[in-house]
Amino acid sequence: MTYYPGGITHGVAVGSTRCGMAGLLQHPGYDEERLQRVAGQLPCREAQAGMLLSLMGQPQQFSYPSIFIYGHRASGKSHVTHVLLKELELPHATVSCVECVSVALLFEQVLLSFFGCDAASLLPRSPSLSDFVRIYRQQCSQSPAKQTRYIVMEKAELLRDTDANLLPALLRLQELVEDNITVILLSEIAWDKFRPNTGCFEPLLLHFPDYSKGELQQILSQDKHPSYSAEFYSSYINILLGVFYSVCRDLRELRHLAALNFSKFCEPLAEGKVKETDTHKLWRNIEPHLKKAMQTVYLREVSSLQWEQMQQMEERESGALRGLSAHTHVELPYYSKFLLIAAYLASYNPARTDKRFFLKHHGKIRKANFLKKNEKTSNHLLGPKPFPLDRLLAIFYSVVDSRVAPTASIFSQISSLVTLQLLTQVSHDDQLDAPKYKCAVSLDFICAISRTVNFDIVKYLYDFL
């Protein structure tokens, strides 16, 4: 008879306080030291890691056939699973569904990581699921699982685009191969959008919530610069989050931005203008800079390399370098410009107003009637309307001052505008007879074009009258 001194009766109370404490991962069947190492690598994800671990159970026990983990981008889904599987040395195969353009690659990777390359080479040239399951079972009977095997599928939303039966088969793989195997699916999209129409084996759903502002601050503050104090770096992160948090909660993006702009933040310190503790002055210095970064680096208008170069060049104001979108300006021939202007006018003006805009003697049009419009029908909200070729040419002849002959060159310029994707051809039913086009350029672009030919386009736009 064994007597347990005290421990059991008080176990509940002790346990509940332990669960409340962060930073402790516990599970029988795993080495405590290892679990601690795991916990050290997963800041702010103890609860999720603990949950996952308790679902996985001890290595030799069965685990649920499939676990579906969803959460926002950079909420630690794959990080937590990888750290757990790797540090605890559980047999696992990690498959990114982006890489696996064909199922053959997927099967090969799984067999390779479980049974070595001999098994993978058994796969026929274009393997079906049936082949995979057969080879898996064969191998499995030779080396049965002593521990649960895990298949981790990253970006699982892409599985929906492959064969219709791949996802249902993966979800019941444990039953099909009769092995202790668990499929873990990671995705940004909720499970409801995955369900096939005849249903499937439902996976266990696990949500990874987003990091709160405090947690983001804590994680970002971890990669501090060695030559500055921790408080200094953390105040920098605080300012950075103040600017970017309302727009972006992606940890990876924020980390990237933090790394890029830190040297600028330290600049006044290096020059000796301010002390480390003078947060207000530092904030005044960095804030406009960060705001500019949101319009440039965050949108990848300028690359991070260019941004770093810009920071080194002191005289040139950052942002003076032309970004990607500034390069969209294209040099066009004279008539092409007018053709594009005419196309824009045809796309964004209603046809009934053409007479008023483009005819010299258009007779009387009641002004009140003409100007009657409501916001709902504004074409700059609804997008471009298709127009026939005849209307384009009519407007073109009206806006261009000189007499232009309708030569082959004019028509070929129209089709080359289509190939440049400045115009799009709408209906493909007939190439020659009355084709319809749409103008696919923005207002800024067309304004810039019309400025080069001294044409005031805004005067001719119905929406801006």
Next chain:
Amino acid sequence: MSKRKVKDAHLPVGECITQVQTILRERLCHQQLPDKPEGIEAQHKHLLELLKRTAIHGESNSVLIVGPRGVGKTMLLRCVLRDLLEEKEAQKNLLQVHLNGLLQTDDKIALKEITRQLHLENVVGDKVFGSFAENLAFLLEALKKGDRSSSQPVLFILDEFDLFAHHKNQTLLYNLFDVSQSAQAPIAVVGITCRLDVLELLEKRVKSRFSHRQIHLLSSLTFAQYLERVQSQLSLPDDFPDTKFAQDWNDSIKTLCKDKSVEEVLQRHFNSSKDVRSLHMLLMLCLSRVSVAKPAIKPADLLEASRLCFADAKANMLHGLSILELCLIIAMKHLNDVYDGEPFNLQMVHNEFKKFLQRKSNSMYNFEQPVIMKAFEHLQQLELIRPVDGSSAKTQSEYQLMRLMLDHSQIMEALQKYPQCPTEVKQWGMSAFG
């Protein structure tokens, strides 16, 4: 409390918990077969009789097991097979071929699989890998050559039967049913499917050869039985090594099932679905919370597990959006209200957002168009909004028509739950019209 004082334990608690986890996990995750099928005794008897007639008397049969997902079709069949193989005569006589519609996606693969499972590949040598027609002819001949009295009966089990009906010309089904109808080798074809209209999928000639024998498994569980099922699923078997612990555990499960709040939760689950799988999922979540420090399932565990099961995934995702993205969603909601569910594009959403900024707020959220476009694209990636038509390359991205995939109430709930939501945004969201 006193129940869990394990004074005369034969095993340490850690060991016991490990045992409990092992046993229950095998039951819940691995779908271990029960000793006796519960609630489906009639179907069990019917199927067992049928298969016995094939296995022992050499009668050809075909049958379909139809029922919704998670009702226990495979379990029934496996129970029947287990009981059938207990008989000596059946055991030495019967050949089994297991096919699954998910794996054998066309007839060629299925045929190869049949040859393999009947161990015929060495008989024909390399001929197996010849043409489909040859293979089929060989198999059919092998089946035809036999007759009622002399040849071994073959049991074909077609899981996900409805997928076999999508094969070209339904050749495999036709041939299998044809053999089962004529005086050739005795075979039994057992199909398992979750589609109630499966007979409509079959071609006329295939349908006419099918015996139209269907076994319907429709869950007729009452709530009392459901509760009993919960209890039996969580109880430890009698052969548990530590009898004292097992006794205590079973007692605690019994008291758990009598708890009022637990009953309420289970009633909710019962109302939403009667299938066993979703119950297993719930119990699995409870079980995962059992540890050495907490060696019993408490009502709180069940409540927590049920909360996890019923969590709204979309609400969870909305919680993690940035303020800007939330503002865009509110603007979309207003557009939906005003224009009665018409699709919208980025320009309209931005316009609506600008109106809000002009009227109600300071310029705190005055973002550039590209920043807003990036937020909009993120929403599209999360599939919270979806383009109306697929032709994305044709139109500029700001003019592409979208639809909001969220419900009015979901947005309102998300607004309430959103951490540190600015008051003006909340008010804007609440107001009936933008």
